[in-house]
Amino acid sequence: MTMDLNRRSLIAGSLALGAAGVALPSMAFAQSAGQKNLMFVLLRGASDGMAMLAPTGDPDFEALRPSAFEDYNAAQRADSFFAIHPAFTQVGSAYASGEALFVHAAATAYRERSHFDGQNLIETGAAQPYATRDGWLNRLIGMMGDGDGARHPSALAIAPTLPLALRGDAPASSYAPSSLPEASDAFMDRVGLMYQDDPQLGGLWSRALETQAMAGDDGLRNLRDAAAAGELAASLMRDTDGARIAMMELGGWDTHANQRGAYNRVAGQLDALLGAYRSGMGAAWQDTLVVVATEFGRTARYNGTNGTDHGTASAALMMGGAVRGGRVIADWPGLREADLYENRDLRPTIALENVLAGSIADHMRLDPQLAMAMLFPGREGTPTSGILRA
Amino acid sequence: MSTAHIALNRFGFGLRRGDTFSGDPQRYLLDQMDAFDPTPRLIAERPDTSDKAGEILEMLRQLRLDRRTDASDASSAMADMQAMDEAQNAVPAEVRGSYLRAAQTLRRDAGLRTKVAAISSTPMAERLVHFWANHFSVSAAKPGTHYQVANHEFSAIRPHVFGNFSDMLRAAVLHPAMLLYLDQFRSVGPNSPFQQRRAQRRRNNDRPPQGLNENLAREVLELHTLGVDGGYSQADVTEFAHALTGWTINGLRQARRFSEPRPGGAAFVLFAHEPGNRSVLGRTYRDTGSRQAEAILSDLASHPFTARFVATKLARHFAGDIPPPALVSALEADFLRTGGDLASLTRTLIGAPEMWTPEPVKFRQPFEWFVSALRITGADNISNRRIAGALNEIGQVPWRAPSPAGYDDLEGSWAGPDALFRRVELAERIAHNVPADGILARADAAFPGALSDGTRTWLSRAESGAQALGLLLVSPEMMRR
Numbered sequence: 110m111t112m113d114l115n116r117r118s119l120i121a122g123s124l125a126l127g128a129a130g131v132a133l134p135s136m137a138f139a140q141s142a143g144q145k146n147l148m149f150v151l152l153r154g155a156s157d158g159m160a161m162l163a164p165t166g167d168p169d170f171e172a173l174r175p176s177a178f179e180d181y182n183a184a185q186r187a188d189s190f191f192a193i194h195p196a197f198t199q200v201g202s203a204y205a206s207g208e209a210l211f212v213h214a215a216a217t218a219y220r221e222r223s224h225f226d227g228q229n230l231i232e233t234g235a236a237q238p239y240a241t242r243d244g245w246l247n248r249l250i251g252m253m254g255d256g257d258g259a260r261h262p263s264a265l266a267i268a269p270t271l272p273l274a275l276r277g278d279a280p281a282s283s284y285a286p287s288s289l290p291e292a293s294d295a296f297m298d299r300v301g302l303m304y305q306d307d308p309q310l311g312g313l314w315s316r317a318l319e320t321q322a323m324a325g326d327d328g329l330r331n332l333r334d335a336a337a338a339g340e341l342a343a344s345l346m347r348d349t350d351g352a353r354i355a356m357m358e359l360g361g362w363d364t365h366a367n368q369r370g371a372y373n374r375v376a377g378q379l380d381a382l383l384g385a386y387r388s389g390m391g392a393a394w395q396d397t398l399v400v401v402a403t404e405f406g407r408t409a410r411y412n413g414t415n416g417t418d419h420g421t422a423s424a425a426l427m428m429g430g431a432v433r434g435g436r437v438i439a440d441w442p443g444l445r446e447a448d449l450y451e452n453r454d455l456r457p458t459i460a461l462e463n464v465l466a467g468s469i470a471d472h473m474r475l476d477p478q479l480a481m482a483m484l485f486p487g488r489e490g491t492p493t494s495g496i497l498r499a
Numbered sequence: 500m501s502t503a504h505i506a507l508n509r510f511g512f513g514l515r516r517g518d519t520f521s522g523d524p525q526r527y528l529l530d531q532m533d534a535f536d537p538t539p540r541l542i543a544e545r546p547d548t549s550d551k552a553g554e555i556l557e558m559l560r561q562l563r564l565d566r567r568t569d570a571s572d573a574s575s576a577m578a579d580m581q582a583m584d585e586a587q588n589a590v591p592a593e594v595r596g597s598y599l600r601a602a603q604t605l606r607r608d609a610g611l612r613t614k615v616a617a618i619s620s621t622p623m624a625e626r627l628v629h630f631w632a633n634h635f636s637v638s639a640a641k642p643g644t645h646y647q648v649a650n651h652e653f654s655a656i657r658p659h660v661f662g663n664f665s666d667m668l669r670a671a672v673l674h675p676a677m678l679l680y681l682d683q684f685r686s687v688g689p690n691s692p693f694q695q696r697r698a699q700r701r702r703n704n705d706r707p708p709q710g711l712n713e714n715l716a717r718e719v720l721e722l723h724t725l726g727v728d729g730g731y732s733q734a735d736v737t738e739f740a741h742a743l744t745g746w747t748i749n750g751l752r753q754a755r756r757f758s759e760p761r762p763g764g765a766a767f768v769l770f771a772h773e774p775g776n777r778s779v780l781g782r783t784y785r786d787t788g789s790r791q792a793e794a795i796l797s798d799l800a801s802h803p804f805t806a807r808f809v810a811t812k813l814a815r816h817f818a819g820d821i822p823p824p825a826l827v828s829a830l831e832a833d834f835l836r837t838g839g840d841l842a843s844l845t846r847t848l849i850g851a852p853e854m855w856t857p858e859p860v861k862f863r864q865p866f867e868w869f870v871s872a873l874r875i876t877g878a879d880n881i882s883n884r885r886i887a888g889a890l891n892e893i894g895q896v897p898w899r900a901p902s903p904a905g906y907d908d909l910e911g912s913w914a915g916p917d918a919l920f921r922r923v924e925l926a927e928r929i930a931h932n933v934p935a936d937g938i939l940a941r942a943d944a945a946f947p948g949a950l951s952d953g954t955r956t957w958l959s960r961a962e963s964g965a966q967a968l969g970l971l972l973v974s975p976e977m978m979r980r
Contacts, residue, residue: 225641229902239718242904270894271912273901282915289892289924295962296927296969303957307975309862309914317916 145431145472146346146397148386149246149274149356152379153228154363156403157417158424159455160372161197162211162437166190169444173410177369187211187437196376199384200426204435208387208394209428210496212464213439216405216457218488222419224363227404232274234462236487243277245465245484246356250279252475252483265320265352267332267342275356284320284345286329323351335359339382343389346397357382362403366414383428395430398472398497402426402461408453409444420454425461431472433498438464460490467492500857501948508980509817509860510849511622512870514945516877528623528849532842535624537657541615548604548646549654552675552764553750556643556684558597560752601645608649609890609897610883613866617873624660627845629866630816632656634809635671635723636905637680639898644679647764648898651676654763664809664839665800669793672719675748675764681903684751686712688744688773693757711773716740718903724799726808731780738777742784742791745772759789806834812908813844818853819860820909826853859979862910865895868922872972875945876933893921919973926972935964938971946976 163181164170166189171178181192185201191213193201203209219230219238226238234245246264254261266275266283275281292300301318304311323345332338338357346352359382361375383399390397406423422442428434442448442456450456462485470480470492477492506524507514514520520527616625632652639648655674659667671677678684687694689710716739720731747754749766758766767789777784779795780802787794799805810830814822826848833840833847848854863871869890873879890896894913900906907913939958942950954974961967971977 239721239902239904242902269891270901271915276907276912278911280911282917284917287892287921287924288888289921290928292924292927296966297923299957299961299966299970300923300973303954303970303974306953310919310975310978313914313916313919317920320916321920 144349144353144393144396145474146390146393146429147249147354147469147472148342148346148397148399148429149354150379150382150399150401151228151231151272151274151356151358152362152401152403153224153358153360154403155224155227155405155407155419156362156423157364157368157372157407158213158215158403158422159406159409160364160368161194161376161426162187162213162424163192163194164190164213164441164444165192167441167444173444176411176415180369190441191437191439194372194376196373197380199380199387200428203383203387203428207435208430208432209426210432210434211437211439212425212427212459212461213437214422214442214455214457215425215459215461215464216422217461219405220421222405222421224404224419229273231402231404231461232272234274234485236485241486244272244274246274246354247277247279247281248483249469249473249480250275250281250354251277252480253473254279262353263351264354265345266356267338267345268356268358269332272356272358281354282316282320284324285332286324286327286341288330319350320345323348332357335378336381336385339385340389342382343386343391347390347393364407364416365412365418366416368411368416371416387428397429398431398468399428400425400465400468401428402465406455409449409455410453418453421450422455422457422459425464427464427468427496431497433496438493438496459493460488462488463490464493464496467494468496471497500859502855503947504949505855505857506623508871508946508949508976509854511626512616512619512867513622513874513977515618515874516941519944520947525849529846531621531623532661532845535621535661537660538653539615539619541611542653542657545608545611545649545653549650549675549762549764550749551646552679552748553643553752555597555601555645556679556748557750557752558594559642562591562594605639605645605648605898606887607883610886612649612652612897613870613873613886613890614879616870617879622874626867627660628652628657630813631660631667631671633900633905633908634812635667635677636900636903637674637676637898638900638903641680644676644898647674647676647679650674650763652898659841661842661845663800664805664834664841665797667841668723668800669796670763672715672723672796673746673761673765673792677715678746678748678765681715681718682712683715683743684747686710686715686740686744686747687771688741690775691744691771691773693754693768693771711737711740711744713737713740716743719796719799722904724808725802725804726811729802729804729808735779738779739792739795741773741775742777742779742795745769745789746792747771761789801835801838803835806831806839810834813848814853816908817848817861818851818856823853826851859975862914862979863977864906864908864913865893865918865922866890866897868977869893869895869925871977872926872929875941875971875977876929876968878929878933889925893925894918919978922978923973927969930965930969930972933968935968938964938967942971942974942976949976951975 165181184192184195187193200209217231218236219227229238232244233241235241250261250264261279264281266272268283269285271283301314304314324341327341329337342355342357346355359379364371387394402425403423405421407417407420412418440458442458466481466484467477470477481492502524503520506527507520510528619625637648637651639645651674655670687710694710713736717736721727725731745768747766747768749760749764754768757768757770760766769788775786784791784794810827811822813830814826818826829847829851833844837843942958954976958967958970961970
């Protein structure tokens with residue numbers, strides 16, 4: 110997706126010339142070094158961590174999922190114990206080059222099994238569902254504003270509406286390709302002129318045009334093409350005036366039946382999204398941290414329909430040039446009957462909140478303890494250090 | 500900004516195409532309270548779906564039995580629904596047909612709600628309906644609620660808009676849509692006969708049967724009555740949750756033999772009700788079966804914290820994100836004095852000087868903007884499918900709020916660049932499909948004494964009537980009220 114010569118950037122330019130009251134949309138420059146980017150990808154529907162990163166070295170694994178075991182025969186090894194699901198070819202290559210790592214047997218504080226409540230908790234960052242009305246990513250934006258709160262990092266959800274994680278007092282917006290017919294150039298010109306003396310609408314309008322210009326003629330009607338969505342996200346972040354903090358959502362992980370096929374399909378989408386994002390970011394990838402997480406994991410054993418039901422611990426994926434990758438962070442709980450949580454789920458041994466707070470604080474140069482207290486209040490955990498390159 | 504403009508736009512959904520406004524603005528609003536029809540023709544002609552409360556859940560239960568998965572909670576039912584959306588052939592045709600009918604009903608109801616507001620001659624009352632429906636928010640994202648979310652608004656909210664808060668609270672909380680949405684339908688008293696029998700039967704199972712669910716009790720206290728700082732404790736939540744046990748929906752197979760149907764599709768199952776007295780906020784409630792929870796609701800409805808909380812929300816909705824303290828106090832005092840008489844509360848709102856400040860106080864939410872656009876263009880015969888599509892694109896579909904707190908009532912949640920861009924795209928499309936004559940005159944009528952020189956200039960310079968109408972739809976006067 111190229112920046113120049115697309116329709117909307119031209120419109121943005123002509124508008125700026127025609128209307129003195131509208132700020133000149135900033136041109137795209139390569140990112141200066143040191144600008145840190147954060148992408149949070151939420152896998153909605155409870156993604157199976159043991160499918161993403163299979164504990165093939167655990168003697169009890171095969172018996173729990175006999176029909177899935179062969180999927181990992183020829184799969185890339187993360188180490189002597191874990192194998193990466195074969196759908197993750199681009200993630201796997203990032204892992205091999207030391208730019209991705211997995212965190213396994215991790216979970217938030219949530220111990221029930223409702224998507225509804227689990228997603229609320231992973232988005233609000235609270236210790237209980239519905240205990241907090243704003244999202245932890247929004248509070249992160251707030252933390253990064255300067256003293257008088259005037260200059261916050263720009264934050265964007267690449268989603269049709271602002272997800273809960275980004276909602277709150279700090280400024281954040283959303284962008285998604287729309288299936289509405291594009292407004293005509295003539296009409297958009299006139300709208301810009303009409304808004305030129307209205308500070309609020311004029312400001313929103315010029316920001317909208319900037320985002321549209323950065324997104325280019327994406328040719329998308331929605332975000333269903335994962336690679337195109339990943340590329341779109343990169344185009345909205347890689348430039349100096351792009352978003353510093355972004356969030357995307359990917360559904361379809363609720364694999365109650367015939368998990369092998371269903372997981373393979375959606376894992377392939379995630380891989381395509383992350384691969385396209387990585388290459389789209391270009392040089393800015395060096396200063397980027399991608400965090401991929403889900404609301405909870407799935408049952409350790411296959412059910413009667415070769416699927417898995419709602420469980421507890423899952424795996425998280427961290428990617429980016431900033432990550433000290435090529436390794437798995439885990440305190441493996443084991444898969445014997447007695448090892449499982451409530452005799453059915455992978456037992457959580459790592460608090461996901463610690464991982465999020467620790468890595469993001471290091472990345473954004475924040476005090477980890479303060480980040481923990483602000484983003485995930487009411488926890489006792491220690492923020493995980495050492496996830497990023499020193 | 501004239502008082503006529505405020506009466507039309509701050510209190511209502513703006514003027515309809517072809518209508519004119521004259522007379523006293525306050526009288527115009529007060530008259531709407533008498534003229535309001537809780538069951539207008541469009542709603543009256545709608546087929547009753549209250550007997551379908553349990554239909555989808557039973558269907559999903561059967562589906563799970565057929566597949567022999569161990570999924571026992573409603574959230575896995577949600578998964579099944581999503582699976583149906585995604586893999587059309589993965590489920591039996593009759594199940595899929597049933598789901599499609601439910602989705603169609605939901606879309607029709609959302610269209611109906613929109614049209615009722617778009618053609619209403621009592622737009623302030625419709626705004627109040629939507630305010631209260633959002634206060635008692637239910638979402639069709641929860642499995643099994645497709646047939647019930649509209650019923651909730653039409654039968655639990657509308658009749659009480661100028662009635663008593665206590666009646667609305669009881670109707671809204673004990674409605675099948677809410678009982679499903681906040682998991683009350685499967686909450687069972689730990690010491691109830693039902694639970695004891697279930698425990699015996701499942702002795703060899705490694706998971707204990709599901710028992711008490713506190714969701715509804717917690718949200719009633721936090722979101723519907725006292726407010727988050729309303730001085731209640733976790734013990735109050737648990738006690739209230741115990742009192743609510745037994746309240747469920749009609750048509751669940753497991754409870755069928757013991758179920759006492761209630762109007763609207765709810766039911767009470769005494770066998771699932773936790774026996775014993777309950778203590779909530781220091782007051783003891785005798786075990787009167789289904790009436791135990793109703794007695795607690797009744798006391799919550801008239802609690803001083805409830806008065807404060809409701810007054811603040813109402814003032815925020817009509818008078819601005821930071822509600823004027825004097826308005827909050829006036830509404831609070833009215834609520835306390837009358838014991839929650841919503842007609843009196845509305846009269847106080849209409850008469851409050853803070854409501855008549857000349858500058859715009861609020862950014863219109865997407866649904867409000869869309870209804871206003873339909874009114875000013877007269878495009879109220881648009882199909883339900885297109886209404887649903889448009890509302891989806893601008894980000895506010897009825898009965899789809901992301902949390903039990905309802906849709907946010909703050910500008911920051913709605914005044915975004917992409918959101919504005921989508922309104923502009925939609926506005927041009929609407930403008931090209933309706934008559935676009937006499938736009939300046941229409942603008943003068945719709946925004947009496949409030950049309951800015953800037954907007955007037957750009958409307959008059961437009962290249963065509965359709966372009967002028969499109970601009971009118973996204974003008975500052977349409978975006979803020």
